[in-house]
Amino acid sequence: MGHIDPSLVDWSRAQFALTALYHWIFVPLTLGLTFIVAIMETIYVKTSDEWWKKTTRFWMGLLAINFAIGLATGIIMEFEFGTNWSNYSWIVGDIFGAPLAIEGIMAFFMESTFFAVMFFGWDKVSKRFHLLSTWLVAIGSNLSALWILVANGWMQHPVGMRFNPDTARNEMVSFWDVLFNPNAYTKFLHTISSGYVLASLFVIGVSSWYLLRKREIKFAKRSIVVAASFGLLVSLFNLTTGDDSARQIAVDQPMKLAAMEGLYEGKPGAEIVAFGILNPDKKLRDSTDPFLFKVAIPEGLSLLSYHRLDAYVPGIHQLVDGSKEHNILSVAEKMKRGRKAVEALAAYKVAQKAGDKEAMKQALATFRHYSAYLGYGYLKNPEQAVPPVATTFYAFHTMVGLGTWFILLFFLILYAAITDRLQKLRWLLWAGVISLPLGYVAQEAGWITAEVGRQPWAIQDMLPVGMATSNLSTSPVMLTFWLFAILFTALLIAEVKIMTAQIKIGPKEHDHV
């Protein structure tokens, strides 16, 4: 095997992270705004009030801008799979290919038909058919996200597959296990509902700006009532899906959970940190307090992770060094077993070349016995199994803190809107405007938690990122990293400029996209 420069792995990861984070600026707004637009159009069809039609068309215009600028930004990740992550792509191809192919076909048919009716069909098709198209766009966009998150969920918790040592590929043995992977559907529900929260913040932010400028009063108030009602409902749903997702992480990825909470020493009745500052001098296995400061809720982590106040939650030390009492294997032991799996795979190939069927059978049996630990066979030391704790901890707490604020914001804004005090509470309107960028921060923080927290794995326990990369020179990866940085920044500037120009024009002049 050729030598892989560690900087290549880091640049490949940085490039993928850059692409995914920029892509995720555009996607969640589309996921959520399609539903808000569908709700507004439903009110229009029910009431025949032309104000609602105007309102719907304005937000639909902003949706079109976001959709057009964001379109195909995700395709770059597929380029990167084939070039920078060719080993990974080969190994997962059959599993990853099916959900992504379904997503591509669905997106094409949905976008070329119902999107066209939604934007071109006003006054050309019946009101009800237009409304149906708008709802189908909303549902279809979200179903597209399902397939992407099924693929991502599989990487976090690989199920429904079997590794074929003859082809070096994972082959799907149960489509339903892949589709109904608990890690996938909890992630799907949490992710799309976070998109709905962002879209609600978007509508509230823009509408609050109008109210602060004493413009478009009726339009802004109506939009706020819809967005705050929708936002409050979906943020409560987001809270429950977040709880489900965290419980799934406790089962499938306990190291990620420990990093999310900065939990080094496991214990029954583990507390949850509401707010904390990590001690940067903390090292694995030393006795330094991991926190310089923290506000914690006693037994909260045990309760949220296992729904029991006294449940034991393993810490990073127990997950690295093992715990007989709690039946946790050390990483060192997993590495031994992983190496046995690697050796058995090598023995299988040797026996295959020699035509020794008995030896092949024995090697395959040994491989199957240890294959659950395969990825550990590629780690150099147990410490490599620990993800970046500070990044994971702060990203998680940023997401949760902002999510909590958004629930309060939706409640306050809805209450103020219903009691007709919104225009008097300028601080609340400013809070609405400022919370819009915070919604994006929460979105990105969620992805950082999910993806940094699962390091060092490209596929959990099966393939570390160092084994997933292609053997390339680092220079082209660095070059394309900066190319993408420039391209995406240009797209983001275009999005902001076109969007703000349309917002300044306002709904009155916004009859055609």
Added chain:
Amino acid sequence: MKIRSLPRKIFDFYQEGFASMRLGKKLWLIVAVKLFVLYVVIKLLFFPDVMQEQFSNDTQRSDFVLRQLTQGAR
């Protein structure tokens, strides 16, 4: 007659839709430039499919990946 008029109706629907666009024309331009940059410049110049380029069949690809997987940690 109906069979011929339906495609015509669909064509007219799209044609009128595109023709009446205002902001949409600028958005389509951005989409077109972006797709050109992504597929023609970036994909062709910088993102070859490594497995397709370096090997001529799946057996070779499998052997390569298996060698990677069985020759130890990086």
